[in-house]
Amino acid sequence: MSSTEHPFLDGTVKRLLIDGQWCEARTGRTFESRNPATGDLLATIAEGDAADIDRAVAAARRAFESGPWPRMLPAERQNILLRLADLLDARCEDFALLDTLDMGSPIRHTQGSVGLLAGVLRYNAGMARALHGETLHPSVPDMFAATVKEPVGVCGAIIPWNGPLWATVLKVAPVLATGCTLVLKPAEDASLSPLLFGALCLEAGVPPGVINVVPGHGATAGAALAAHLDVDKMSFTGSEVTGRKIVQASAGNLKRLSLELGGKSPNIVFADADLDAAVPAAAIAAFANSGQVCSAGTRLFVERPIAEAFAAEVARFAANLRIGDGRDPETDLGPLVSARQMSRVAGYIDGARAEGARVVSGGCRMSGAPWDAGYFMPPTVLADLCDEMQVVREEVFGPVVSVLPFDTAEEAVRRANATPFGLGAGVWTRDLARAHRLGRALRAGSVWVNCYNMIDPAVPSGGYKASGYGREYGTLHLEEHLQVKSLWFRTA
Numbered sequence: 001m002s003s004t005e006h007p008f009l010d011g012t013v014k015r016l017l018i019d020g021q022w023c024e025a026r027t028g029r030t031f032e033s034r035n036p037a038t039g040d041l042l043a044t045i046a047e048g049d050a051a052d053i054d055r056a057v058a059a060a061r062r063a064f065e066s067g068p069w070p071r072m073l074p075a076e077r078q079n080i081l082l083r084l085a086d087l088l089d090a091r092c093e094d095f096a097l098l099d100t101l102d103m104g105s106p107i108r109h110t111q112g113s114v115g116l117l118a119g120v121l122r123y124n125a126g127m128a129r130a131l132h133g134e135t136l137h138p139s140v141p142d143m144f145a146a147t148v149k150e151p152v153g154v155c156g157a158i159i160p161w162n163g164p165l166w167a168t169v170l171k172v173a174p175v176l177a178t179g180c181t182l183v184l185k186p187a188e189d190a191s192l193s194p195l196l197f198g199a200l201c202l203e204a205g206v207p208p209g210v211i212n213v214v215p216g217h218g219a220t221a222g223a224a225l226a227a228h229l230d231v232d233k234m235s236f237t238g239s240e241v242t243g244r245k246i247v248q249a250s251a252g253n254l255k256r257l258s259l260e261l262g263g264k265s266p267n268i269v270f271a272d273a274d275l276d277a278a279v280p281a282a283a284i285a286a287f288a289n290s291g292q293v294c295s296a297g298t299r300l301f302v303e304r305p306i307a308e309a310f311a312a313e314v315a316r317f318a319a320n321l322r323i324g325d326g327r328d329p330e331t332d333l334g335p336l337v338s339a340r341q342m343s344r345v346a347g348y349i350d351g352a353r354a355e356g357a358r359v360v361s362g363g364c365r366m367s368g369a370p371w372d373a374g375y376f377m378p379p380t381v382l383a384d385l386c387d388e389m390q391v392v393r394e395e396v397f398g399p400v401v402s403v404l405p406f407d408t409a410e411e412a413v414r415r416a417n418a419t420p421f422g423l424g425a426g427v428w429t430r431d432l433a434r435a436h437r438l439g440r441a442l443r444a445g446s447v448w449v450n451c452y453n454m455i456d457p458a459v460p461s462g463g464y465k466a467s468g469y470g471r472e473y474g475t476l477h478l479e480e481h482l483q484v485k486s487l488w489f490r491t492a
């Protein structure tokens, strides 16, 4: 990797951002970041652990208790958020390329994300001035009662690697809008854009200590942050297994938690649907970002008379998706993020074969030059499955879709809901009454009718059941960063 390819990758060690300063880890240890498309070394990153998390939490506490941030006028915080959005727009190419290099996502995808994320910052900028309490009317004589909203305090956030900038901005924006402070622990597979975004926050005028970024491993830095007694709220996006550890770690001080965990989302296609729209959408729902999306539509329920043909059409559409290095603007699907993820995904596909599934398309790691240098898995369509198979039950987090025929709407709903998860669900039909029925019957935080994976800064997104608790985007996201205080005044 030459330094000219990205200004941030200049050969220097990428350090931790604590209290507005770039610091070495206390241990002096570092870890490597490599491009999953080529294996090239991108950067060496300071490896934070519990001692660095302690320093960062102390800085965030100082910034919250005695810094200017929580005392700033809403209009001042709004201006900083708007400046941050403008800076992000201006640096769109830098951020998009950094995520593409770091975790493989195609450049068109990462560029598109930057635009949406600038919108998230602007939405939160607006909300910074719209936060309010209520006046109330208790049935007690001579009393006036009102609520005020106050920032919850020092927040911690632990994020995954599948959308590093995305997750960073989603954690930072409501923290800034509400006057909280933050310690962010990026994923060890993708720490670069979170660090660059930390620099952008300083450039936008966010005071030192408000946003701290401490890369490191989950079992050390992550666990220390999750258990920290001086963190008031934790927000975690990642696997269900790690989510359970975060819940346990929160018990020490009963910190507030928001969890955005895994999914095994159903996408239900009826024979009366606009199939010309449903076929590409079903493929993209499952394969976008090489399937490394929590809300990927991985259980594709198709009404039986069209199931076989629909599976073939999805496979045909997928075969035309261009796989390659994410830097190429023609690329539709990049590599998986790491060797670990590749063996995990390949393991699920092999397991499905062993359980009797039919591989309609894909199914084997791409090999030979140039594929061997990276972790490329083609979109894989599986059929002849039953709901009990592991690949149908568990989150694969790779480009793998299970086609599952059904006979009635009731059966589709029952099977779609028969999962511990409940993040997203899709319904494709021209029957409006059926669309409404299923929209209500599906147990998921988002149900998309004749569309899939829609996102907007104003519309909440989150999980039912084991997909987590709390909502991101929209006003509910801000509420999670606020305490409600009731004030009583004797008036006579």
Ligand code: ADP
Residues within 6 Å of the ligand: 158, 159, 160, 161, 185, 186, 187, 188, 216, 217, 218, 219, 221, 222, 223, 224, 226, 237, 238, 239, 240, 242, 243, 245, 246
């Ligand atoms: P994956 O296995 O796909 O990496 P994880 O849920 O383990 O998914 O990782 C998401 C984030 O959680 C990463 O930032 C990771 O470092 C962090 N993490 C992993 N284990 C722990 C843990 N025990 N405590 C806190 N954070 C953790």
